[in-house]
Amino acid sequence: MPSIFWIPYLALSQSCLEEVKALRHHPLAPWTFLAVPLILYGIWVIYPTFATFFLAFTDWDGFSSLADARRVGFANFERLFNDSTFWKAVTNNLKWIAVFITIPTTLGLALALVLNTDIKFDRFLKISYYLPMVLAFVVIGLIWSWIYHPAQGLINSTLAGFLGLLKNLGFAVDPDSARRIGWLAKPDLVLWSVIGAAVWRQVGYVMILYLAGLKTVDPALIDAAKVDGAEKWNLFRFVVFPLLAPITTIVVVISIIDSLRAFDLVWVMTRGGPFHSSEVLANFMYLEAFNNYSMGYAAAIGVILFLISLGFIATYMWRIVKEEEA
Amino acid sequence: MSQAIDLPRTVTREQKIRRVQWAVIVVWIGAILWLFPLAGALVTSLRSQEDISANGFWSIPQTLSLNNYQEAWGQAGISNYLGNSFIITLPALFGMLFLSSMSAYALIRFRFRLSRFFYFMFLAGMLLPFQILMLPVFRLSNQLGVYDTYWALILFHTAFQLGFCTFVLRNFMRTIPVSLFESAVIDGAGEFTIYRRIGLPLVVPALAALATLEFTWVFNDYLWALVLVSRNELKPVTTGLSTLFGQYINNWPLIVSGSLLATVPTLIVFFALQRYFIGGLTMGATKG
């Protein structure tokens, strides 16, 4: 659940606000305001984070009392590192990240650049692209499961119709061959199909972020239509893009975090299948926890997920600290 | 390279129009492509499974009807699931906005040792891959006796979203000039009054924008609904939909109708409050 609201924040920190010096010093007041939020947050977010670490070193099965669970040291992690499904999930998460920080980012930026100019029906166009963002992942998963359906789905039907047209024109093609493409059934295709549905959602999101970012850039600079081909590219590369750097950072961080959080789409569309071909860490964790009652093992997966994201979170937080102190 | 930018602008008006159009055409094609899945879904939802099975998607529909919507709404239980989604989302929304405005106020208004620590704690929590909380939260909700009740979801969403809301509101409140608070202090107002009279009204735009976003997120949540609620009567629309998917496994038009129905509330909120959504991005620093 990343946020567009990093933008006003960044805008603020850049605009060198007067430092708020007159903060009140009052021993009790902050706590009257903070008590309830902190208690809730502590119970439901902070404690569970630490509890996951604790569970990862036990063989808790979810049934027996936690007190009876054995401390197993690093056994869960040892098993994890020897588990081919785990490595499959890690690889798939990395592939997801790779796609997410390239394709939607590029497309979203390109769209934002075009839609930032005065063109007709820009509102309609913007809405077309960010409409998917409003949909629940479950809805996207169900609709795309239908679109990918081999025999009747939208894609294969369209391909078959197209091939049928070619066939009528005398080409030697078999329209039915299009109905054999198992988008969600072929092990080497399935992950890309799921990511495809995710990209469909992500592009509009990135576009909104960049559109907001472009608002802070001098319009004269962006009116690139006034200069010619190569110059336009240079203008973009050396002026506009660097100005958008803070937004790009945010987009990349969001893309990475969203990739690591991928669960709903996988669960609805494939449950990680066929035979773990589209497995991702979050799905793997859910399956181990609630399918096999290997809560300790699942917690170990959670710890790994945490450690992977920690790198990115830390980088980002460090940035904020620096800006805060600047 | 600056040379390139300083080049005289010799492109004629005609050329400009032509070039812009080229990009615009691509964007239009893209937009149609982007809407294609939803348009396909819409057409599917109006047809019957028999028709599509027998004649294929690109055949001319034999009949178009709202029967699928009717069945999804009634028999398949979407109306009930949607109701649950509101029962969960609205209190959570209210709770998280209220509590985070208080914590944000505390972080911005007072100087105390742990202020920055709490700020980063909220920030870090917001960035977590929340799945790692799954097992302890499941266990906790059982221990607290809220498992399989609306409360499990309301409490968890309220708590988890505090991170993000506090982060946003705190940064928003930073833009309020201290002089405003000070004048209130001089008037002899207590801290809670200052919070209510000055802090809160000034962040209303941010609250509105947050509400829009958070409504969408909580309404669309799937994982926590899956983990914390199992009774059909309590399921929100997301897990309800996947139940419907299992029950009407061979009836794609019905599944698609249900999916589209499930989207209506977020669509309405999004379009009605789009102003806040986009407006929140460019809101001036000291404007209230």
Place this chain on the structure above:
Amino acid sequence: MKRLLTLAVLAFLSLALAQSGTLQYNSNASDPLPKEVDEKLVALFMETYPDVTVEHTQVDHEGFKQAIRTYFASSRPPEVLTWFAGNRMRFFANRGALLNLDDLWEENNWDEVYPKGFQASSQHNGEFVFVPTQYYWWAVYYRKDIFGDLGLSEPQTWPELLEICQTLRENDIVPFTIGTRFLWPAAGWFDYLNMRVNGPEFHIDLTEGKVAYNSEEVKNTFNHWGQALDAGCFIENPAAYNWQEGADFFIQGDAAMYLIGDFVRDLYPDDREDAELDFFRFPIIDPSLPVGEEAPTDGYFASANADDPELAKLFLSFLGSKEAQELVAREMGRIVPRNDVDPSLYPDYVQKGLNEIINQADLIAQFYDRDTTPEMAQAGMNGFVEFMANPDQIDRILDRLEEERARLFDN
């Protein structure tokens, strides 16, 4: 005397009190016919016990398999649930999640009406924890009309089956449909081939973790499966479909055969059933071996944490009663275990299934995912589906399954 009377009244009252209240019942009936019968059973029960309210949640079949694990791990599982006999039931019994039903079985004298085999599969460590209420057979279902048009007859042997595959392919008909999105239909093929190639006892040993998955015997099973794949016996992209979508190809006549349980009949259009739908026993491969068949048993159990165990037992005693079983036999065409249910209640095809499949069998297996442990089943069935997609990877797949078996069983 007066005191005795008071006591009697009190006893009666407490009994009556025990028979009122609310009961949460979650079932996995989602296809139209089972769903209807499930609802009828609940209605009949509430009619008989007007003071009891059954809060009935029907979850789709696959969703239920997931959800039940969460139910039991939670602090408030439903009181009564549908489930499967054998190891799938013991998985929960092992964790102390199930209500002891010894007194229920005793009060109802079920040991007299339920055959011994069913009693065994309802017990865990000598305690009753399950009420078996129905079972069905697996067989090769086929389209009589298509077979008739092409002059094909029911195959008795493996080569005959492969030959039929070829003929059907030549006529542009998919020989076998299957949908492995939820894995288990692939296990039907594994079970039958393994029982036919290595014998049912070997198969049971394997599911109990006593034999290695990368043994020559198991490899031989997959050789046969590979022959069927090579002969083009199967539909493309099986993993894209669930079993119902697989059945669609069969119902529409795109595919001619389906190795599946008798529940496929629930989906088949009633008006076409007589003319088109029939089944035969999975062909014999090695005639020297005993014949094993699959007949999975379904039933009910109750949660150990039930708020009101007596109420749960009351409902279970109804579900296992003659009255309820007759309803299932009559309306759903499932075979019921009670020996006092009149066999003439069964439709004709059930008679055929009993005579040609069940009664001819030397050994009845439950099904792969019920005979072995859930963790092994998950890994095994993933392996089967992977084999269907990449047959040349079989050695690697079997080595991995063997690792999993060793981890789960050799402790």
